Amino acid sequence: MSDWPEIETYRRLLSPLVCGLTIVDTTVHRIKSINETAEEFHDGLAGHKILFVERRGKHLIFHLDDGNRLLVQLMAGDWIYYGAEGETKDDDYAIILTLEDGNRIFFGGLRYGYVHRLTAKKLIELIRPLGPDPFDPRLTADSFAKLLGGKRGKLKTALTDPKFLSGIGSGYADEILFEAELHPGLLNASLSEEQKRKLYDSMRKVLEEAAENGGTAEHPFSADSPVVGGFRGRFKVFEREGADCPRCGGTIALETVSSRKQYYCPNCQKEA
Structure with missing residues (x-):
């Protein structure tokens, strides 16, 4: 499952560890999991700071200091691992983000899931059809x-x-x-x-x-x-x-x- 509880768990765990840190490198082993070339993905992320991590329904959203967003959609069998080294060899992960403190964010699986770099405008267009979050303060x-x-x-x-x-x-x-x-x-x-x-x-x-x-x-x-x-x-x-x-x-x-x-x-x- 990759529903509200799983994505919220990742948000809670990642937020205190990665917010305020700069992405210094990227590794892409599954090109179908991103929405651009590996070079464009790297150039668009390297040198940019993660401001905060948000969850919207089943989506995890990394807000970057250039105004762009990293939209993560995990499907069944996908997972995130964090640390200086992965639980297994690097080739086992679809995408890896290296942070300035030496730790890395590993995205495993992603056969159907993805990690897409988007403008704020494009993200809003994509998530606009979604209904309210179960914990949206406006959903009384x-x-x-x-x-x-x-x-x-x-x-x-x-x-x-x-x-x-x-x-x-x-x-x-x-x-x-x-x-x-x-x-x-x-x-x-x-x-x-x-x-x-x-x-x-x-x-x-x-x-x-x-x-x-x-x-x-x-x-x-x-x-x-x-x-x-x-x-x-x-x-x-x-x-x-x-x-x-x-x-x-x-x-x-x-x-x-x-x-x-x-x-x-x-x-x-x-x-x-």
Whole structure:
């Protein structure tokens, strides 16, 4: 997974380590992971300082002192490693950024993910279609209820629609709906105001708990890495088909709807 909790974990870990430092070198082993030539990528980054690191939904954004941005999109199986040396040999990483203090940021995988250097204007154009972040201060319980009430379709589809909310993948949607005691197939318009508030609170609770435990990352962040991937063993319904429900003792079910899996407890997440 590379959803809100995983990307937020990387943001929290990287920010105190790289902000204020200058990129002095770049290494590109997978040219398809960038949006320009390796030479242009190097020339556009070397000598520029990282001002701060931001997260927008499932995207990690490095703000540079020349006004440009480095947009990182991690997909399943991608990861970030930090240190003077990689966990494995350099050739195993798609992209490496070397910082002035001798430490490096290693981007692993990136078969479908990418690290793109963009102007601020281009970045705004790319992320404009995204819905609000689950923790956007403007997304209050009341505004969330209003948005959900105006969204046609079913709950899980809404939660995983990046144009409605940015950052929530299928697994976390299952966990959020379980926490809220709501069936994934319920129509958005059918929820009471109380249920909408419970869904809002559950969304923030599950995502923050996942981030505090390092999400589901499979790779360490550094040689002395804090907890990363600690949420993998904390799922209550996701990928637990046939197991006992931790709330009511029922049996966790798996359904496939429009080619998408959904895990839930039929006993305490009623469809009607």
